[in-house]
Amino acid sequence: MKFLQLILKNPFRNKIRSVLAIIGIAIGIATIVALGIITEGLKESTQETLRAGGADFTIVESNVSDMFLSTIDEDYTDKVDNISGVKESVGVLTSIQPIGDNPYFVVIGIDPSKIGLSQIKIKSGRSIKEEDEIIIGKVAAEKLNKTIGDKINIKGEDYRIVGIFESGNIQEDGGSFISLKKLQKIEDKEGKVTMIYVKAEKNVNIEKIKEEIEEKYGENLTTIASLEDLQSVDQGLKTVDAASWAISLLAVIIGSIGVVNTMIMSVFERTREIGVLKAVGWKNRKILTMILGESLILTLIAAVVGSLMGVAAIQILMHINMGGFIKPVYTPEIFLKAFTVAIFVGIFGGFYPAYRATRLEATEALRYE
Numbered sequence: 001m002k003f004l005q006l007i008l009k010n011p012f013r014n015k016i017r018s019v020l021a022i023i024g025i026a027i028g029i030a031t032i033v034a035l036g037i038i039t040e041g042l043k044e045s046t047q048e049t050l051r052a053g054g055a056d057f058t059i060v061e062s063n064v065s066d067m068f069l070s071t072i073d074e075d076y077t078d079k080v081d082n083i084s085g086v087k088e089s090v091g092v093l094t095s096i097q098p099i100g101d102n103p104y105f106v107v108i109g110i111d112p113s114k115i116g117l118s119q120i121k122i123k124s125g126r127s128i129k130e131e132d133e134i135i136i137g138k139v140a141a142e143k144l145n146k147t148i149g150d151k152i153n154i155k156g157e158d159y160r161i162v163g164i165f166e167s168g169n170i171q172e173d174g175g176s177f178i179s180l181k182k183l184q185k186i187e188d189k190e191g192k193v194t195m196i197y198v199k200a201e202k203n204v205n206i207e208k209i210k211e212e213i214e215e216k217y218g219e220n221l222t223t224i225a226s227l228e229d230l231q232s233v234d235q236g237l238k239t240v241d242a243a244s245w246a247i248s249l250l251a252v253i254i255g256s257i258g259v260v261n262t263m264i265m266s267v268f269e270r271t272r273e274i275g276v277l278k279a280v281g282w283k284n285r286k287i288l289t290m291i292l293g294e295s296l297i298l299t300l301i302a303a304v305v306g307s308l309m310g311v312a313a314i315q316i317l318m319h320i321n322m323g324g325f326i327k328p329v330y331t332p333e334i335f336l337k338a339f340t341v342a343i344f345v346g347i348f349g350g351f352y353p354a355y356r357a358t359r360l361e362a363t364e365a366l367r368y369e
Helices: 005-014 017-049 076-079 112-118 137-142 180-187 206-217 227-233 235-269 271-281 282-318 333-359 362-368
Strands: 058-063 086-099 102-112 121-125 133-137 151-154 158-165 176-179 197-202 221-224
Touching: 005 017, 005 221, 005 282, 017 137, 017 282, 017 333, 076 086, 076 333, 086 112, 086 151, 102 112, 102 180, 112 176, 112 197, 133 137, 137 158, 137 180, 158 362, 176 180, 197 206, 197 282, 206 221, 206 282, 227 271, 235 271, 235 333, 282 333
Parallel strands: 102 176, 133 158
Antiparallel strands: 058 197, 058 221, 086 102, 086 197, 121 158, 133 176, 151 158
């Protein structure tokens, strides 16, 4: 039997043990893949929010733990408007409300007279004018099965749908806009906004505008123009990244324990066989390569199974209304990370059993019963 065929066949001599090892590793890989997809989706949704309204940059509270938990005084909008080079700005308040079966319905409060700055396109109906009116995104209309004239209840109050919009932003299209003053009352945040979108005049130096804002109001405000800027101040995104790496490390540890156990038992059961291989001239290096190869076969299969499980888990979440909150993003880097972890688990977990196999003396192994 050829060497490669032997490596491919040996891991499945004890099918039950091998399948259990694969499942154990695959669960860790699935978690890595699913969390990676959600993390990338969260980052893209956040990036879309930063670009909302065609804003050149966004202003949030300094040292925020999460951008959407930012709370700043609405008065800063007028102060920003008075800075040289600023064309216009608008404060918005964001809120997450349970609507129907969707616990993550996004409600955005904005001054109705400045809703044009959001650059949403009204597909049908009109924009909001009164405090008891609401416009909803195209995605939200489909998921909630609502149309113009219907009502949406938010914290015990009915709001009449007067328009359906589309923006291209997954969070906005899965949510709604109402009057800023009304949302401030709902959230008990009168005079507060979550962030301020700033549009600069043409051909002005945006960096200078940002520097002036931070120089004047830096104790309370931070200007953000990109996701990289946000990650430097937003502890929420840092926590998500840290959690992703922590789960990867946990998957390595648990997966390695499973591989060590499986391969140790395999070596133990094949003591006599390894003795025969040594007796016919196999070098320690070849035996080491065989055992490590078998370990890698198990973990690579687990990587494939785990990746499929991770994608399936995301699809299930999409069907239970997470799709209106975060758009999943599939990138090659996510799956590359999963396979890298699997390879590391295979090498790390298989090394000791492989080393132990090379330490067996041929004469003692041949006498083993």
